[in-house]
Amino acid sequence: MTDQTPEAPIVRIRDLHKRYGDLDVLRGVSLDVTRGEVVVIIGPSGTGKSTLLRCINQLTRPDSGRVWLDGVEVTAPECNLNEVRAEVGMVFQDFNLFNHLTAIKNVAIGPIRVLHMDRAQALELARYELERVGLAGKADAYPGQLSGGQKQRVAIARALAMKPKVMLFDEPTSALDPELIGEVLEVMKKLAQEHMTMLVVTHEMGFAREVANRIVFMEGGNIVEEGPPAQLFYAAQHPRTAEFLGKIADLYGDEQGSSG
Numbered sequence: 001m002t003d004q005t006p007e008a009p010i011v012r013i014r015d016l017h018k019r020y021g022d023l024d025v026l027r028g029v030s031l032d033v034t035r036g037e038v039v040v041i042i043g044p045s046g047t048g049k050s051t052l053l054r055c056i057n058q059l060t061r062p063d064s065g066r067v068w069l070d071g072v073e074v075t076a077p078e079c080n081l082n083e084v085r086a087e088v089g090m091v092f093q094d095f096n097l098f099n100h101l102t103a104i105k106n107v108a109i110g111p112i113r114v115l116h117m118d119r120a121q122a123l124e125l126a127r128y129e130l131e132r133v134g135l136a137g138k139a140d141a142y143p144g145q146l147s148g149g150q151k152q153r154v155a156i157a158r159a160l161a162m163k164p165k166v167m168l169f170d171e172p173t174s175a176l177d178p179e180l181i182g183e184v185l186e187v188m189k190k191l192a193q194e195h196m197t198m199l200v201v202t203h204e205m206g207f208a209r210e211v212a213n214r215i216v217f218m219e220g221g222n223i224v225e226e227g228p229p230a231q232l233f234y235a236a237q238h239p240r241t242a243e244f245l246g247k248i249a250d251l252y253g254d255e256q257g258s259s260g
């Protein structure tokens with residue numbers, strides 16, 4: 001059941017199904033993610049993208065199908081979900097910071113509470129992670145004193161402080177004013193260059209084209225098409241892919257996408 005050869009995918013998803021009442025949200029999704037790979041997931045709203053991400057760290061339990069993280073089956077009944085969640089960083093649209101804690105304490109709290117790191121060491125780590133996202137100067141600021149872009153970068157630092165095996169981003173820039181999107185995408189791009197394994201749900205097609213190793217187009221609970229950016233953007237195999245990308249370009253401005 002465990003498979004930790006170096007070539008084994010760090011995330012392996014097989015035939016995931018999830019329904020809510022009458023709604024078939026995931027209809028048999030399979031996906032492998034290689035260590036260091038950046039996979040961007042695109043698709044219309046309500047198509048199961050968030051549900052798929054949440055099945056990786058088991059915030060959502062699928063009805064059937066299996067998921068492995070670094071060779072460990074997280075869908076196995078005996079799997080320790082707290083351990084799994086500590087190994088998967090997740091960044092949400094709406095930051096989810098503790099408003100009563102400073103930036104540095106927001107970042108340090110996971111290592112202290114979950115990894116049982118001593119306080120001084122955790123604060124040192126938190127300072128380092130804040131520096132990585134360009135916020136060394138904001139360590140003592142409260143979320144209320146930060147812009148949306150800065151809050152999202154604190155949220156990324158908080159996830160990084162747990163030394164995750166994989167980072168999941170669920171529309172990390174969708175709640176931001178346009179002028180603040182770039183600073184968050186820059187941090188994500190830097191992580192990609194440092195070979196962080198990342199799954200990113202986004203509408204930022206500029207980022208997808210520039211940073212993704214692979215783009216996955218989902219619709220109606222299925223993966224319709226996946227491939228390198230050049231394939232999806234310029235040589236889509238499926239008419240729905242081209243149609244969706246055309247619509248996104250109309251919605252978000254020019255054909256470069258909103259992030260340029």
Ligand SMILES: Nc1ncnc2c1ncn2[C@@H]1O[C@H](COP(=O)(O)OP(=O)(O)O)[C@@H](O)[C@H]1O
Pocket residue numbers: 020023025043044045046047048049050051052
């Ligand atoms: N906890 C839930 N209970 C009921 N319906 C849900 C729940 N989570 C998601 N859904 C529904 O499942 C569908 C897919 O949701 P989601 O995965 O969030 O799609 P996406 O991220 O692609 O927009 C949506 O119709 C959504 O309303």
Ligand SMILES: [Mg+2]
Pocket residue numbers: 049050051170
């Ligand atoms: Mg979503």
